[in-house]
């Protein structure tokens with residue numbers, strides 16, 4: 194699959210021409226308006242309060258907490274960089290496990306009676322750091338993402354999956370060695386719900402404005418949404434498949450009325466992909482795939498009809514804000530986080546990554562069109578690199594999303610939102626080039642970070658180990 198790299202499209206005009214020549218539909222502002230007129234700078238109303246602008250920081254975990262689940266110095270550094278980004282919506286900060294069995298790694302943040310004090314202090318430091326830079330924090334909104342990693346849990350050993358699965362999925366079972374594993378019982382799910390509700394109370398005590406109950410990326414809550422063939426209280430009908438979320442939301446609201454309940458949602462999913470003979474990703478499915486929530490049945494397309502039904506259910510459950518995403522970084526990374534360079538355990542992109550960006554932009558716009566009163570945050574913009582601000586501005590100005598979230602870009606360029614809001618030109622050597630080392634490092638047992646561009650990580654010993662791992666993979 195050949196495509197032009199964004200760096201080779203040296204002007205916004207060339208970028209626009211490239212999109213048009215290749216039939217890729219992404220809105221772009223050819224030049225950003227004066228800062229006073231930026232759509233990205235406009236406030237956003239949320240539950241009777243004001244969020245200061247339309248930039249969001251997406252949840253970005255670092256695989257770098259203490260073993261007991263408390264934030265470490267590296268975690269603190271990352272959150273404080275979110276604080277100075279200029280974004281006024283910190284959508285979840287990072288995934289915090291609600292129980293040991295659901296930790297994505299031994300170093301995942303975990304919210305418990307023992308860790309909540311440290312997490313509360315970190316949140317307060319985020320607010321203080323934001324105030325120091327911007328002079329106020331009343332318009333800053335901070336959530337905490339709560340999760341159970343389900344099939345992708347590594348609670349005791351980073352090299353060993355201890356999966357908890359919602360149902361048998363022959364392709365994922367094969368890919369992740371889950372054949373023969375028992376499906377989580379209804380009683381286990383009820384224990385999880387209780388853990389989420391308790392975690393919600395702790396997040397409220399720690400001062401967060403909302404919790405994001407993760408229903409994305411193939412983790413447990415997301416997997417339940419496609420548990421079409423599961424029997425019992427949590428499978429089959431949409432009502433049953435959403436019971437997990439609804440019971441968590443009701444439980445949290447009852448115990449802690451001050452905190453809002455939101456979610457990160459994979460709007461659609463595709464089949465798992467694997468490396469084909471030429472290294473390019475190919476779907477494991479053979480023309481049909483029945484386990485993709487929001488999928489069109491082929492494994493390689495989407496159909497938002499059920500997602501729309503789900504959002505009706507969420508709306509009735511009191512949800513007013515959704516952070517969107519798609520797919521999963523474990524089994525179809527090119528769908529979830531478009532990139533030019535594959536991660537070491539991944540595959541060459543089977544499409545121009547700009548098509549992946551366009552797919553997410555279009556899906557969010559469709560949801561926004563259907564639910565104009567709900568807040569939708571868009572994701573998957575980092576691949577746009579130099580033109581991220583031009584697209585973000587065009588999307589928000591056109592009402593195709595309420596806010597634009599950034600993930601990888603905030604690791605390499607922590608103050609990009611502020612630069613845009615102040616009308617400053619981008620600093621080119623801080624722009625994320627989607628090299629993937631922030632994913633390669635944790636996939637090899639090291640903390641995440643922007644090893645290529647962030648001086649702090651560049652000089653850590655893990656940077657050399659990472660280079661060796663990549664060299665070894667290339668020479669295979």
Ligand SMILES: Cc1cc2nc3c(=O)[nH]c(=O)nc-3n(C[C@H](O)[C@H](O)[C@H](O)COP(=O)(O)O)c2cc1C
Pocket residue numbers: 251252253254255286287288338407409457518529530531572573574575576598599600601602631632641642
């Ligand atoms: C290192 C890393 C950590 C991530 N951690 C989380 C997380 O904790 N929770 C989550 O929902 N998504 C997580 N994501 C996904 C991002 O939030 C985001 O959806 C993705 O990177 C695509 O956005 P981008 O193109 O701006 O990077 C992570 C991604 C990366 C690369």
Ligand code: SF4
Pocket residue numbers: 601602604605624625626627628629630631632642643644645646
């Ligand atoms: S390692 Fe840095 S440049 Fe590479 S994807 Fe991550 S943030 Fe971007």
